[in-house]
Amino acid sequence: MRVLRAWPVLLRVAWAEMFAYRAEMVVWILGTSLPLVMLALWDAAAESGALAGFTAGEVARYFTAVLVVRQLTAIWLAWEFDHDVRTGALSPQLLRPMHPLWWRAAETLAAVPWRVVVLVPLLGALGAWRPEAVAPPDVATCGVFALSLALAWLVGWCVQVCFGCLAFWFEQALGAWQAWFFAWGLLSGYLVPLALMPPSLRDVAAWLPFYATLGAPVDLLLGHADPWGTLARQGAWAIVLAAVASAAWRAGMRRYGAVGA
Secondary structure, rough: HHHHHHHHHHHHHHHHHHHHHHHHHHHHHHHOOOHHHHHHHHHHOOOOOOOOOOOOOHHHHHHHHHHHHHHHHOOOOHHHHHHHHHHHHHHHOOOOOOHHHHHHHHHHHHOOOHHHHHHHHHHHHHHHHHHHHOOOOOHHHHHHHHHHHHHHHHHHHHHHHHHHHHHOOOOOHHHHHHHHHHHHHHHHOOOHHHHHOOHHHHHHOOOOOOHHHHHHHHHHHHHOHHHHHHHHHHHHHHHHHHHHHHHHHHHHHHHHHHHHO
């Protein structure tokens, strides 16, 4: 209840910080616009014929959905957490009457309106180029998509907490995160739609956490996946990774205190 009462204040403070560093925020947003590049590449490939059932219009719809999901679920906790642990900036945060990760969550969510501001004109330009790319889904699909989007954010958040906690033991924890990010780009549907992968790899990728953070909401928005099975897998990953993140935090706190931070 204390967190819920404080949550509006946290969001207002985080929003003010995002506004103060709005130029940097725009750079971060543009840095997650790789789906536009992939759209141009795959659209050129689709001009010669359908790719595994993907026409040029479907390619445009797919990577437009990827752009939306990527912008609304982008998280940078691993970098911030790694910096806080290595520099000791985490110490004063631990003295506050609220868990440090609540502030980081508010900081991340406060950036969403900024991302929407940048996203809307991009979608307008894509709609002018290919109207089918931004065709609105029905109400039921929007509801399923919203739930899947929230689960994707939660799974991605827990993953970054886990990798951030590695900074309690390693001086360069971000190296492991970069390896994860490389695998994520290949297996989440970010760079290549899973439908274009070999069936055996596609079936395995659909059960991995990479897909749960991006490909799942994209496929649900486009009507390419079973809603209940996909949501169930996302929910299962959210529970498992939340438990792992909680255990990593507790173990990291013991380590952090032991070295006198």
